[in-house]
Amino acid sequence: MKLVIGNMKMNLTLEEIKNYVGKINYNDSVVICPTSLYVPYFKNCHVGVQNTYYKEKGAYTGEISPMQCASMGIEYTILGHSERRAYFNETDDIINLKIMEALSNNLKVILCVGEKDGEDVEQVLESELSGSLANLVDLSNIIIAYEPIWAIGTGKIPTNEQIMKTTQYIKNLIKEYYETDIKVLYGGSVNKDNIESLNTITNVDGFLVGGASTKVDEFNRIIEVTCK
Numbered sequence: 001m002k003l004v005i006g007n008m009k010m011n012l013t014l015e016e017i018k019n020y021v022g023k024i025n026y027n028d029s030v031v032i033c034p035t036s037l038y039v040p041y042f043k044n045c046h047v048g049v050q051n052t053y054y055k056e057k058g059a060y061t062g063e064i065s066p067m068q069c070a071s072m073g074i075e076y077t078i079l080g081h082s083e084r085r086a087y088f089n090e091t092d093d094i095i096n097l098k099i100m101e102a103l104s105n106n107l108k109v110i111l112c113v114g115e116k117d118g119e120d121v122e123q124v125l126e127s128e129l130s131g132s133l134a135n136l137v138d139l140s141n142i143i144i145a146y147e148p149i150w151a152i153g154t155g156k157i158p159t160n161e162q163i164m165k166t167t168q169y170i171k172n173l174i175k176e177y178y179e180t181d182i183k184v185l186y187g188g189s190v191n192k193d194n195i196e197s198l199n200t201i202t203n204v205d206g207f208l209v210g211g212a213s214t215k216v217d218e219f220n221r222i223i224e225v226t227c228k
């Protein structure tokens with residue numbers, strides 16, 4: 001089963017959310033990750049958050065913990081997103097701690113990895129994956145989202161061949177080190193116009209959708225094509 005995950009980032013007002021929730025064609029493959037404040041408005045679908053901390057509770061002003069998310073029925077957390085790495089100085093070591101805390105509270109982790117423009121793709125992915133997955137033995141609750149940083153929010157995307165090659169590289173690497181299969185999603189400028197073509201890439205297990213997930217018609221089209 002393919003997954004369609006909406007990363008709404010820090011977008012929409014309460015009025016806009018109320019209008020949005022009733023109009024999305026949810027199914028079992030759809031996961032919405034709204035701004036955490038709005039989680040209670042998403043009742044009929046799988047829900048995730050866009051970040052969680054690596055402590056269970058305590059004096060960490062502004063953070064939310066996997067234990068708290070689990071207590072609200074939240075199933076997923078996005079970790080290692082390039083915006084967290086770039087604007088909040090998250091390193092692979094921090095992401096590794098966050099993953100361990102999330103997994104120990106039974107959250108499913110969407111781990112984002114990807115290269116900046118001009119960087120060596122395989123080198124970056126190997127370093128991000130080995131760092132953020134260090135010391136883990138069970139990867140069954142981890143999904144990888146391959147998101148080239150230069151493709152996020154820019155309208156630029158790699159060719160289907162490049163996405164297929166990179167997805168396979170990630171799957172092979174995980175197989176080699178962990179002797180397990182893993183789901184790999186593609187993310188970065190997925191929209192209603194390119195989804196038909198992206199959906200033909202046979203080894204991609206779904207999509208992490210940013211900007212387009214905040215627009216009802218656009219996200220419904222992406223769900224329709226991916227889940228047909």
Ligand code: PGA
Binds near residue numbers: 007152154208209
């Ligand atoms: P985008 O974002 O679809 O707006 O490019 C994807 C993401 O950041 O997860």
